[in-house]
Amino acid sequence: xxxxxxxxxxxxxFAVTILAVxxxxxxxxxxxNVPTPTADVKVLNINWFQKQPNGNDEVSLTLNASADLxxxxxxxxxxxxxxxxxxxxxxxxALNQVSLWDGIIPSKEHAKFWIHTTNKYRFIDQxxxxxxxxxxxxLHWHVMPKTGKMFADKIVMTGYHLPEEYR
Amino acid sequence: xxxxxxxxxxxxxxxSGRLDALRSPSFRHCGEFSLPAMDWQGQKRSxxxxxxxxxxxxxxxxxxxxxxxxxxxxxxxxxSGVVLTALIxxxxxxxxxxxxxxxxxxxxxxxxxxxxANTATSKKKVSKQK
Numbered sequence: 001x002x003x004x005x006x007x008x009x010x011x012x013x014f015a016v017t018i019l020a021v022x023x024x025x026x027x028x029x030x031x032x033n034v035p036t037p038t039a040d041v042k043v044l045n046i047n048w049f050q051k052q053p054n055g056n057d058e059v060s061l062t063l064n065a066s067a068d069l070x071x072x073x074x075x076x077x078x079x080x081x082x083x084x085x086x087x088x089x090x091x092x093x094a095l096n097q098v099s100l101w102d103g104i105i106p107s108k109e110h111a112k113f114w115i116h117t118t119n120k121y122r123f124i125d126q127x128x129x130x131x132x133x134x135x136x137x138x139l140h141w142h143v144m145p146k147t148g149k150m151f152a153d154k155i156v157m158t159g160y161h162l163p164e165e166y167r
Numbered sequence: 168x169x170x171x172x173x174x175x176x177x178x179x180x181x182x183s184g185r186l187d188a189l190r191s192p193s194f195r196h197c198g199e200f201s202l203p204a205m206d207w208q209g210q211k212r213s214x215x216x217x218x219x220x221x222x223x224x225x226x227x228x229x230x231x232x233x234x235x236x237x238x239x240x241x242x243x244x245x246x247s248g249v250v251l252t253a254l255i256x257x258x259x260x261x262x263x264x265x266x267x268x269x270x271x272x273x274x275x276x277x278x279x280x281x282x283x284a285n286t287a288t289s290k291k292k293v294s295k296q297k
Contacts, residue, residue: 002210007257011217015249018225022245025229026238075236146238 026076027148035072039139039155041065041084047118049130049166057130059123059162062116063101065139070111072143072151080105081142086123086160088135097138098123132164209263217256224248 047060069080083102090096100119105111140154205213224245232241 011253014221022229
């Protein structure tokens, strides 16, 4: 601690070190939070179901998704990224996951939501395996922190079915 | 080390303090104004104060932030704590200069020359300086 510059450097360095410790503690405190989310997705309508010129099946759906994700917000949460994906099996692929819709929840107040929309992203198969296909809809969430570890999880909803014929 | 009184011939005691301040960035920007450097006791006190102050502000900031559930409040308390600590411990405040060292007077030092090394070669160079 000899000169002005030496002390200024010491203060800044030590302050940043303590800041790093505080941020890791904040991230660790997220582990004490036990989220209890609820979600429900309904397929209201199959708008159309076609085979594209390149040979791939495509579906357009109208979805109604409602969820309550407020329990996963902590003091260290910046936002929650949510997306709905369709999962199914084909002879070609053991697991296909197609993202249909996503959104960002910026705060706890917006975490209890209800949306009625057609699929934001196109539901296209690799091939033409979708006729009469049973599929799951999964609601995934990524809890993005202000500092530290991101938590991700999902809810799987089963029992959805595509039509036997194109329309 | 903090309690010794070294002798430094040929150095004016108050000038060493101003030399130290000359190296500080504040002197370059503030024109003629400069504070004399801290003494050894003051440096020690300043360092301990800095360590304790930053840790306390860190703990208080985290505690309050976690209790209220506001990350922003935690950052605000800690940020202002860092600025406050820097303002108190970094500049050469007079309160850190209460035990200034009494450097040996140059004329006094000249009367007590440093002992010579007694080897064969030293007999050739008998120098009064150092």
